[in-house]
Amino acid sequence: MDITKRNFFRLLRIGVFNDSEQIEPMSAWKWYQVFHFATMHGVASLLYDGIDRCRNQFFLQIPPSLADQWKQSTEEFRQNSQQTNRTLTELLSILGGSMQVRPILVHAHASALLYDMPSHRAFGSIDIFYPFITQRMKADRWAVCHGESATGNSHSTMSYRWQDVQVNHLHRIASFSNGKNDNALQNIVEKEFRECPPNTINLNGTTIEFLPPTLQLLHILSGVACHLLTANNMLLLWLCDLGVFLRKEGDKVDYVKLQGWIDQLHLRRVAQLAGHLLVELFAFSKDEIPFMQQKKGSGVTLVVNELFSQHPTQPFSMRQGSSIFVRATNTSTMKWQLLHSVRYFPYYPSECTTNFIHSLTRSFTDIEE
Numbered sequence: 001m002d003i004t005k006r007n008f009f010r011l012l013r014i015g016v017f018n019d020s021e022q023i024e025p026m027s028a029w030k031w032y033q034v035f036h037f038a039t040m041h042g043v044a045s046l047l048y049d050g051i052d053r054c055r056n057q058f059f060l061q062i063p064p065s066l067a068d069q070w071k072q073s074t075e076e077f078r079q080n081s082q083q084t085n086r087t088l089t090e091l092l093s094i095l096g097g098s099m100q101v102r103p104i105l106v107h108a109h110a111s112a113l114l115y116d117m118p119s120h121r122a123f124g125s126i127d128i129f130y131p132f133i134t135q136r137m138k139a140d141r142w143a144v145c146h147g148e149s150a151t152g153n154s155h156s157t158m159s160y161r162w163q164d165v166q167v168n169h170l171h172r173i174a175s176f177s178n179g180k181n182d183n184a185l186q187n188i189v190e191k192e193f194r195e196c197p198p199n200t201i202n203l204n205g206t207t208i209e210f211l212p213p214t215l216q217l218l219h220i221l222s223g224v225a226c227h228l229l230t231a232n233n234m235l236l237l238w239l240c241d242l243g244v245f246l247r248k249e250g251d252k253v254d255y256v257k258l259q260g261w262i263d264q265l266h267l268r269r270v271a272q273l274a275g276h277l278l279v280e281l282f283a284f285s286k287d288e289i290p291f292m293q294q295k296k297g298s299g300v301t302l303v304v305n306e307l308f309s310q311h312p313t314q315p316f317s318m319r320q321g322s323s324i325f326v327r328a329t330n331t332s333t334m335k336w337q338l339l340h341s342v343r344y345f346p347y348y349p350s351e352c353t354t355n356f357i358h359s360l361t362r363s364f365t366d367i368e369e
Helices: 004-017 028-040 044-053 064-098 106-111 131-145 181-194 215-230 236-251 256-266 268-282 300-307 333-342 349-366
Strands: 104-106 126-129 146-153 158-162 163-170 197-203 205-212 318-320 327-329
Touching: 004 028, 004 044, 004 181, 004 236, 004 318, 044 064, 044 126, 044 181, 064 106, 064 126, 064 163, 064 205, 104 106, 106 126, 106 236, 131 146, 131 158, 131 163, 131 236, 158 181, 181 215, 215 236, 215 256, 215 268, 215 333, 215 349, 236 268, 236 300, 268 300, 333 349
Parallel strands: 104 205, 126 163
Antiparallel strands: 104 126, 146 158, 158 163, 197 205, 318 327
């Protein structure tokens, strides 16, 4: 790992976990590289927290123009996040109050509330899960009446805009491409909500409900798996979420139950890889990761190399030309996705196979019958 990546992870550890680290000296060009990596992975504000906490270190010599740019982007991000949070609390007060549809806050906003600086954790849409169908249908009807551009899709999601913020009503907290894995996950979620009491906090006078702790950890591990297999740039944020959750909420988890779920979903190898990534990248001790076995993770180098490499972002599709033959419109993307699936096949064989098959299936949508 070169110096830019070492300093990148040092600042991330300082910003997210408040670790004590010494920054190595770098040229101006390398500092711009660190900023580029941070922006690419959606962690620029978290790294700025690290910069702020060690700004008295002699070797933290960031070019003034970059320092100003970084500070300004962090401030703008913070202001946007605070506005979104105000919208979030108002929306949940309606859905959970007068509507009484039991909204469960999931994904980015749920994870962000565990951070020391919640407004610095990258947000996307407001994602709300409804565990029971009657409440879900009532919430979706409200979205159609009060939201803008309300649309449903094949992924069991109702999307709309409310007060200029994108909101998603999720009928599932997560999905797997493999049918057996997906059915097992949905059964786990349904059973857990039937058996567990609500997990809530009060934020600015609004009661916010989250997933039960053990289910929340399974959800994060499932998210890490999905982002690993799709090479999504948000993988690093999900790993940060995993580390923050373990340190802030890990004592509330039933690890015997979690291990049973991991085995049902065939997530054992992915969970081990996630644990080794926390050890190697975020300086966790093995004792902090109860679901990790005590052996070396050979996949860490593979993941780190992909985190900082450029890969095709344009989707590929299959088109029929003037002849009867079918060809791919973006062969480099197709080859890359195939190689990526092969690399991660040992970690999650069932999902790697069905993921690539689904990609091929979607690519044939433009072919005339």
